Amino acid sequence: MESAPRALLEFRKVHTHYGRIEVLKSIDCRVNEGEIVCLLGGNASGKSTTMKTVLGIVRPTTGDVLFDGKVVNNVRTSERIKRGIATVPENRRLFPHLTVLENLEMGAYTRSDKQGIAEDLERVFEFFPKVHERRTQRAGTLSGGEQQMVAFGRALMSKPRLVIMDEPSMGLAPALVEQAFEIIQAINEQGVTIFVVEQNAHAALSIANRGYVLQTGRVVIEGDAKDLLANEELRRAYLGEM
Amino acid sequence: MSRIRNTSNAPALPWIPRWMLALAALLAAAAFPLLVEYGVIQTVWIRVGTRALVYVLLAVGLNLIMGETGMLNLGYIAFFAIGAYTTALFSSPRFGFEVPFWPLLVMSAGLAMLAGYLVGLPSLRLRGDYLAIVTLAFGEVTRYTFNNWESVTNGPGGIPGIYRPTVFGYLVERPIEFYYLILVFVVLAVLLVANLKNSRVGRAWNALREDEIAAEAAGIHGMRAKMVALVISAAIAGVAGSLFAYYQQFINPTYFVFMQSVIIVCMIVLGGLGSIPGAVLGAVVLDSLPEFTRQSFSSWLPAIFGRDFMAGWPDFLRTFFLDFDQYRMLIVGLVIVVMVIFRPEGLIPDALWRREVHQEDPREQEHTLQTLFDIEEGKQDLEV
Numbered sequence: 001m002e003s004a005p006r007a008l009l010e011f012r013k014v015h016t017h018y019g020r021i022e023v024l025k026s027i028d029c030r031v032n033e034g035e036i037v038c039l040l041g042g043n044a045s046g047k048s049t050t051m052k053t054v055l056g057i058v059r060p061t062t063g064d065v066l067f068d069g070k071v072v073n074n075v076r077t078s079e080r081i082k083r084g085i086a087t088v089p090e091n092r093r094l095f096p097h098l099t100v101l102e103n104l105e106m107g108a109y110t111r112s113d114k115q116g117i118a119e120d121l122e123r124v125f126e127f128f129p130k131v132h133e134r135r136t137q138r139a140g141t142l143s144g145g146e147q148q149m150v151a152f153g154r155a156l157m158s159k160p161r162l163v164i165m166d167e168p169s170m171g172l173a174p175a176l177v178e179q180a181f182e183i184i185q186a187i188n189e190q191g192v193t194i195f196v197v198e199q200n201a202h203a204a205l206s207i208a209n210r211g212y213v214l215q216t217g218r219v220v221i222e223g224d225a226k227d228l229l230a231n232e233e234l235r236r237a238y239l240g241e242m
Numbered sequence: 243m244s245r246i247r248n249t250s251n252a253p254a255l256p257w258i259p260r261w262m263l264a265l266a267a268l269l270a271a272a273a274f275p276l277l278v279e280y281g282v283i284q285t286v287w288i289r290v291g292t293r294a295l296v297y298v299l300l301a302v303g304l305n306l307i308m309g310e311t312g313m314l315n316l317g318y319i320a321f322f323a324i325g326a327y328t329t330a331l332f333s334s335p336r337f338g339f340e341v342p343f344w345p346l347l348v349m350s351a352g353l354a355m356l357a358g359y360l361v362g363l364p365s366l367r368l369r370g371d372y373l374a375i376v377t378l379a380f381g382e383v384t385r386y387t388f389n390n391w392e393s394v395t396n397g398p399g400g401i402p403g404i405y406r407p408t409v410f411g412y413l414v415e416r417p418i419e420f421y422y423l424i425l426v427f428v429v430l431a432v433l434l435v436a437n438l439k440n441s442r443v444g445r446a447w448n449a450l451r452e453d454e455i456a457a458e459a460a461g462i463h464g465m466r467a468k469m470v471a472l473v474i475s476a477a478i479a480g481v482a483g484s485l486f487a488y489y490q491q492f493i494n495p496t497y498f499v500f501m502q503s504v505i506i507v508c509m510i511v512l513g514g515l516g517s518i519p520g521a522v523l524g525a526v527v528l529d530s531l532p533e534f535t536r537q538s539f540s541s542w543l544p545a546i547f548g549r550d551f552m553a554g555w556p557d558f559l560r561t562f563f564l565d566f567d568q569y570r571m572l573i574v575g576l577v578i579v580v581m582v583i584f585r586p587e588g589l590i591p592d593a594l595w596r597r598e599v600h601q602e603d604p605r606e607q608e609h610t611l612q613t614l615f616d617i618e619e620g621k622q623d624l625e626v
Contacts, residue, residue, distance in 0.1 A: 055459060081461035089459060095452040097597040106449050109442075110461035138597055158461065 005032035007066070008162050008193050009054065014063035016053055023049045025217040026063065031162065036184065036194045038204040038225070040234075041214035047197040048090060050214070051166045054195065055087055056080050067162070082110045086160030090167050092151040096140030100131060100150050103139050107157030116159070124153040127186070145176040152183055156192075163187065165196040169203065181207050205229045263519065264432075271295075271425055275418045284541075286533070288417045294529040295424040296486050301509040301525035302431050302518060303478030308507070309516030309592065310444065311471045312451035313366075314374040316503050317381025321476040323498035324357050325350040325483025327388055330401040330493050343407040347484050354480025355473045357384075362472045366465055369454075381503050389495040400494025407488045420489045427485060431478050432518055439518070443470055448594060501571065508574050512581055514588020516595045523589055528574060532567040539563040 009031040016024040024046050031037045041047050052058040053065060056077040064071050072080060086107070094103050104124060108117045125132035128149040134142055139150055148168060155163050168184065169177040177200065185207045188194050198204035205211055205225045213221040213234060221234055228234055271291075278288045304318045328350040332341040341349065365376040388395045395401065407414050407423075414423055438444050446467040449457040458464050487493050509528050513520025544551060552560050562569055581588070587596040 057455065057458070076463065077458040078461045078463040081459060087459045089456065093453055093456040093459070095449055095456060097452060097594060098448070102445075106445065106457075106460045109446065109449075154460070 005035075007031065008033045008068060009195060010064075010066040011050075011053075012064045012066065014053060014060045014065060016049055016058050017061045018049075018058075023058075023217050024053065024060075027214075027217070027219060029212050029219060029222070031193060031195045033161075033193055034188075034191065035209045036188050036196065036207055038201075038208040038211045039195065039197045039214060040201045040204065040211055040228075044216070045214040046217040047214055048166055049217075051087075051090075051164050051195075051197055054080075054085065054164050078110075081158060084159075084161035086155040086158045086163045088148075088151045088155045088163060088165040088168055090170070092147050094139040094142075094147055094150055094154070097138055099136055099138050100142070101135040103150055104131075104135075104153050104157050107154035108159075110158055117157070120157055120159060124156055127156075127183075128153055144171045145173065145179075148172060148176070148180060149183070152187065156187065160192060162193045162195060165194065167197055167199060169198065169200050177203065201234075202229070260519070267519070267522065268429065271428075272422075275421055279418070284537070285417075286537075288421055290530050290533045292417060292421045292424060292489060294526045295421065295428050296482055296489070297506065297509065297525040297529040298428050298522050299424070299431055299482035299485075300479055300506050301513070301521040302428070302435055303475045303482065304506050305510045305516065305518065305521040306435050306438065306478070307471050307475040309510060309521070309595070310439065310447040310451070311468050313468065313472075314370070314507075315377045315472075315475075316374050316500075316507065317361075317377035317379070317384070318475070318479060318506055319498050319500070319503040320381040320384035321354040321358060321479035322483040322486070322502075323384055323388060323495075324354045325480030326487040326493050326497070327395060327401070327483075328353050328480070329484040329487040330404050331394070333407070333488075334401055334404045336396065336401050336403075340405060343409050343488075347481060350484035351477040351480040354476045354483065358473045358476030359469065362469050366468045366472065378500070378503075381498075381500060385495050385498050385500075388498070395495075398494060398496075400492060402492045404487050404491045404493070406491075414488070420485075424485050424489070427481060428522075431481075432522070434474075434478075436518055438474070443467055447471055505571075505574065508578055510588075511578060512589060514591040514595065516592035517588060517590050520588045520590040520592065528577075531573070532570050535563055535566040539566075 007030040011027045011029045014024055014027045015022060027046070027050065029037075029039075029050075039047050039050060049058055053060060054067075056072070056075060060073055065073055067080065067083060067085060072083075075083075095106060098106065104121060105117075108120065111117055125135075130146055131149050131153050134146060134150075139147065142150065152168075155165075165184070169180050172180060181203050184194060184196065188207075196204060196208070205228055208225040210223065211225050211228045212219050213228070221228065221231065223231075274291055275288055277283050278285055300318070300322060303321075304315060307313055307315050307318075329346055331337060332339040332346050332349065361377070361380045365373055365380075368376060389397055391397070409423060414420060446457065446462045449460060449462060450464055450467060454464055486497075490497075505528060506525075509524035510521045511524070512528060513522070513524025539552070552563075566573075587599045591599075
């Protein structure tokens with residue numbers, strides 16, 4: 001008998017508020033070890049807030065966020081990073097005046113194994129030859145696509161167990177969007193669990209194992225990615241059925 | 243890691259390595275009192291030099307918090323005051339205490355650090371203008387406390403008769419001895435800050451300055467990293483205050499007014515935020531400028547051009563140069579305005595600050611063009 005998949009990240013009835021406004025209304029979701037899970041939804045559905053809640057930038061008012069089986073509600077962001085969460089944030093948020101190389105090094109801030117850091121740096125450069133080419137340039141001068149690669153690289157430098165990505169395809173030229181999803185898949189194949197928020201539902205679902213659809217702070221649909229891709233309601237609402 | 247930091251800290255003067263400049267500056271500072279000893283310049287200069295060194299300590303310390311983490315601190319002089327008052331109270335006839343030099347130096351630095359910690363707890367969550375206001379208020383509250391707590395501090399009357407320190411069995415008495423004593427602490431502070439800059443916490447500071455949320459998301463405990471900067475910079479100010487009190491033998495609250503905080507900020511802006519040599523240069527220039535001008539116009543220039551070389555000048559110009567101290571803030575203000583317009587990165591800029599100030603660096607234009615082409619190529623791919 002197949003053992004039940006192990007949840008790396010879990011939300012249990014999570015509510016969050018910005019002031020008096022309730023944003024997430026009892027979210028339950030889980031990301032199992034080794035999966036790609038995508039979070040879909042329209043504007044103001046609570047996608048980014050969910051990501052911020054994973055990172056601890058926003059704290060749940062009630063409910064629990066669990067990482068690796070432990071409640072992390074009151075664990076601060078930097079400590080969560082140390083425990084193995086990395087992020088490719090919305091709009092990438094590179095350190096604009098640091099060089100590409102310095103940005104990647106910041107990704108490895110929590111680590112002290114110099115040997116391992118050097119190896120991972122090589123790996124990132126192998127993965128993204130363009131990033132290697134640009135390594136001495138300051139990050140703010142890179143094109144959107146290049147910055148996205150640096151953001152992926154920076155996330156990988158912490159040797160994370162879970163990478164959360166907020167709209168990784170936003171602002172990219174169409175040809176680069178496809179590439180971004182290929183990269184996400186390749187990162188996942190190296191054993192990294194991925195939780196990704198996307199507007200580009202079709203592309204995200206085509207690489208994901210499972211997906212959740214949020215609407216005004218509630219999970220309205222959840223299931224296997226291929227079922228979601230086939231879901232009529234979802235197709236009409238989010239996949240821009242033509 | 244250090245290899246990479248070094249490339250980004252490319253020297254401002256590319257033809258001379260930075261360590262050689264630092265060594266040259268140190269030798270010049272060490273040789274300076276000889277000019278006085280051999281009568282090349284007047285004895286007043288040893289006092290000017292000593293005071294400038296105290297300000298160098300302050301500028302280097304403030305630069306740690308302002309230059310590295312980007313937090314505007316307008317009450318820095320308060321830590322200096324706390325160090326000075328600690329030393330004055332525990333090594334003077336005021337209460338009959340006579341704590342020896344080293345323990346008292348540690349106490350002075352320690353109390354300044356404690357104050358830094360306490361003021362940091364609520365205020366480090368604030369940013370920009372708010373932090374500036376809180377630190378300004380802290381500076382003023384501290385001064386008013388020393389001014390009004392007469393039973394302890396003797397209020398505006400100040401504390402006279404601070405004992406001379408005995409350092410390693412040697413009684414420090416003459417101005418020249420104080421000069422060298424303070425110079426030693428300047429060197430120690432510079433070494434400390436230079437090492438911190440290139441350390442792990444130094445990189446954390448720079449990342450926090452660039453983007454706090456991204457820094458947290460890289461695993462940096464923002465609050466803790468900023469607190470480290472604040473407490474260490476407070477310690478440096480505390481040490482400076484202690485040395486200042488010993489040297490001056492008398493302190494009162496007027497030494498610690500808000501304008502002093504402003505001047506230290508001006509020193510590091512002039513020299514270049516985040517730059518240690520900049521802080522040193524800014525402090526020396528701004529602190530000794532009034533005396534330099536006065537001396538120039540009262541003795542050096544007359545020696546060259548004759549005693550009455552200013553005879554035909556209008557009165558206001560003569561008083562301006564001879565009584566330059568009165569106009570000091572005017573000049574400092576002008577200098578800062580001119581700097582911000584023409585050289586915002588400071589006289590000896592820090593590499594990272596220069597990059598922040600100059601969004602467009604001609605050396606990078608080439609890359610940007612390449613980048614544009616890349617996007618074009620991407621589009622073509624799509625159409626095919």
